[in-house]
Amino acid sequence: MLDFARKRLVKRGLKxxxxxxxxxxxxxxxxxxxxRVFMVTVIGEVENKDYYLREIHRVLKSDGILSISELAGDPDKMAIDDLKDLVCQHGFEVSHIFGTHRNYTINFTKK
Structure with missing residues (x-):
């Protein structure tokens, strides 16, 4: 996945x-x-979500953004309210929600 991401970003001239x-x-x-930390269809597959979110909180700068996207069809997709409840327990607050319950991105800001 890192190679795939690298190729896409190089193609777009992002350095x-x-x-x-x-x-x-x-x-x-x-x-x-x-x-920033971006997670696309990942959080539902993480075994120890609490530990994972604590570590993300630790590595983010103050006012850093954790952006989590979930897509329809993913069997491990979390519902919006469940995701908000989980992430906000770890020192984040919701800053923006994009999309609908089927496909969405929630941006959380580190408190």
Whole structure:
């Protein structure tokens, strides 16, 4: 997936991007380093969501954005209200919701 993302971004001329591969348990990443974290059809598949969200909170800068997208047809898709409840328990607040219950993106801001 990283190679796929890299090819797409290079094609678009975007150069201010870093690629990091982690195992989802040990984020060997600097605290308060990232401006944005994007997750597309991922959160429903994460086994330990609480740990994962704590680590994302740790690596995001103050006022950093966690953007989570879910799509219709994904068997592990979380409902909007369930996702909001889960993520807000970990030091985030909802900043924007785009789409409908079928396909949506929710942007959360680190408090």
């Amino acid at each position: 201010n991007v870093e690629y990091k591969l982690t195992d989802g348990l040990n984020f060997d990443l600097e605290s308060s380093f990232f401006d």
